[in-house]
Amino acid sequence: MFKDILLVGVGSFVGGSLRMVISKYVQLAIAGSFPLGTMVVNVLGCFLIGIFASLPSDNGGISPAVRLLLTTGFCGGFTTFSTFMNENVGIIKGGDGLTTSALYVFASLALGFLAVLAGRQLVISLR
Incomplete structure (x- = not known):
């Protein structure tokens, strides 16, 4: 453990660390307020976790420890969005279907957004 x-x-x-560097570099290179740096990191993280989660683990493939380092560790630190998307693929591949995946996406986005608003409001009300 x-x-x-x-x-x-x-x-x-x-x-x-890499998330910070890439996000800042992209944001500085592109003018505007749209959070393109974060979007680039999120999409790149999804691409990478797709690769890492699909690498074979038998016959000379990667070990469970390396998979843990790359997926939960690296991709989780790079962006939890990649883990979120990978879990949705797992829900569909596991047979729970598109409806369960869509519910997970909607609930996560809606509740996450509301939680950010609630946290901000709490701080504002305590001032």
Whole structure:
């Protein structure tokens, strides 16, 4: 368990650091207020987790430890959006269907948005 925590921690550190660099670079290179840097990171993270989650684990493929480092660690630190999207693919592939996946997407986005608003309102009301 401790080894897994270290693998995820190292991957998260690298992924989070790279997220900051890429996001800032893209945002500085493109004028405007649209958060293109974050969008680029999210889409790139989805692409990478698709690759990492699909790599074979048998006959010379990657070990479960390397998969954990790359998916939960690196991609999780790079962007949790990639994990969110990968989980949706898993829901569909697992047989739970498009309806369950759509419900997960909608509920996550709606509740996440409301939670951000609630957190902001809490801070404003405490001032």
